[in-house]
Amino acid sequence: DAGVIQSPRHEVTEMGQEVTLRCKPISGHNSLFWYRQTMMRGLELLIYFNNNVPIDDSGMPEDRFSAKMPNASFSTLKIQPSEPRDSAVYFCASTTLGGSSGNTIYFGEGSWLTVV
């Protein structure tokens, strides 16, 4: 399995521009998570989906952030307009529901965003 695939790996953009981060979860997984990591705040959960439906978006910092999951194999995290304080590594992760033991969450390699 290819694992969780994220794109782009690195992006540098100017303040005010729209940023779209993409994620392909592991095939068969039906829960997807978006995290943000910074030195100051560590790993923060932004939003997670079950069966393509957003379940908890309480971590989304403000209206500039939005996330969609149009189908089981694709999700986007959009920032519009972007600001320098949005600079961070954004991780996508996925897991599968059910099973007899805990559900292991697998992470992508992250999208490194720099807003100048």
Added chain:
Amino acid sequence: DAKTTQPPSMDCAEGRAANLPCNHSTISGNEYVYWYRQIHSQGPQYIIHGLKNNETNEMASLIITEDRKSSTLILPHATLRDTAVYYCIVRGRAGNNRKLIWGLGTSLAVNP
């Protein structure tokens, strides 16, 4: 989800066992203990998880105390590539408790 407490940093000599402790005194009966690690510039990597019994896989062993209030991750023969931040997390399986709440972890330095 229960919170965890880990030492901020540890050192280990290459080839020796690394024992990383974690306190989770408020863990509830249906919460699992998970360990992940994050090597610099990479995404968090799953290591191992357990509920009550000790667990072992190709990467590590997990020892959970009988009262489940603490656990220890053991890397039996640490290598330089094991240098990373190690996160201990407790997490429920059912309902909305599938998200992971991350602390600051333990920064493990394996020295030659």
